Amino acid sequence: MSRSPYLSSAPSVSVIMLKVLLALLPGIAAYVWVYGGGILISLALASLTALLAEAAVLRLRQRPVLPFLMDGSAIVTAWLLALALPPLAPWWLVVVGTLFAIVVAKQLYGGLGYNPFNPAMIGYAALLISFPVLMTQWPSPLALAKVSLSFADQWHYIFTRSLPLNVPVDAISSATPLDYLKTQLVLQQSVSDIRNTPIFGWLGGRGSELVALATLLGGLYLLHQRIISWHIPLAFLATLTLLSAAFHLLAPELHASPQFHLFSGGAMLCAFFIATDPVSGPTTPLAKLVFAAGIGVLTYVIRVFGGYPDGIAFAVILMNICVPLLDAYTQPRVFGHEK
């Protein structure tokens, strides 16, 4: 029998982070199913780099190392970054991106709780503008690849960049659906023709839509556990849906359908795991709605009118800048006080 006062204590940071990692597992499982086990190597590499980098900087900053390592936030950053990178990215790309995310974007700003930008997205953006070719080289889903690589082959490819004999790079890589759609639209193809190519499935890209669905499942678990509130996922997905639906209805041959935008690229991961970062995101409910809607608009604009195939990272970073302003303008009126 517990005694009053019946105050529920907020879960600790490590519990939250553990649940976030748990919620990422369905997406990772789908990833392995669709692209092969290579993603596990990236995840392990990123986690190891993140922990070592975090420990090193904490030592330099003369902060307690173990308590901060155990909170798990570094691993969450590492996993999000690894999931955002192309699955068979070379090992050093993963390491450089994670180092940048942890050392520059997180620890230099003061560590967990002080970083104004989402560290994983800063790491991603740094890699995207530094190594555009590697960052857009996605492997084909196993079901579509002309040659399927075994786990050992993927291991070799990640660490030495060498493929088994007689396998050209083109045989294992293909344009992502978002990328393909963009280039084909420039070539005056209609959306319905483009969507008839085998890389498209019934929602988004063949294979990658499964990853998105599994990520959605994990996200719903986070909502159910009240780790995240509904505001950010709903506002982001709704904005993306509304915008893409409007354009799709106006010119169905020039703009892809809403379900394609929802289940392509990093939209689902962003909605439930990236935009909902409690540190770099806003705190008041209204600010959360505006923040997520802004990410939705920017993502759509960058995807459709911008130069990059996907716009999640830049959209999130740009809206991160607005967070202090959003929070300041949306403070609720305290009861008994004049506005």
Added chain:
Amino acid sequence: MGQYRDIVENGLWKQNPGTMQLLGLCPTLAVTSTAVNGLSLGLATALVMAASNAAVAPVRRYVPDEIRIPVFILVIAALVTIIDLSMNAFVHPLYVVLGIFIPLIVTNCIVLARVEAFAAKNPVTPSALDGLMMGLGLTLVLTLLGAVREFVGKGTALSGIDLVFGAEAKAWVLQLIPDYPGFLLAILPPGAFIGLGLLIATHNWLEQRRLAKASMHAALPVAQSH
């Protein structure tokens, strides 16, 4: 002589324009993609600063206070034009690379800041030295930042040296890391901001260590007297 020592120390270290006063950020961030670029623009700025300080100091009593800023700017602009034309004539390839940033030395606030803060109140010799030392302090930061960005971004040292010494100097460029894939971020503007931030942090760290050491030495005799 103590006065001159202070001027040198202030310009190169204590009040370094690049890392302490944070003046002249426009060239610091824009042209430091290589060490050669940074060094060249830094030297050009240092020359302008020494000359403008030396030119303003003798007339400081005759310039009415109300219009001193336009007068100073005119003096600086005339000197920058000389540098601009000379660089165009003698190191033309470099002139093309640095482009608008040479004429922009006029608007570089560190130049006007030293004229206003130092040359307008001091005799010619210390003024000229102050301009030169502040300019060299800035050059130091520009070169260091350029070297770091070049190394991280391209894995080279001395790239662009052929712009100064002609085409045969191309062989002097050192590829420090073979097969370097290049880290474009360091060359792009964000790299300049991050690099400058790290330089400022390094400066502060070294200064803190120096002060800590100095205070320890000062405290030592007291501890012994007990």
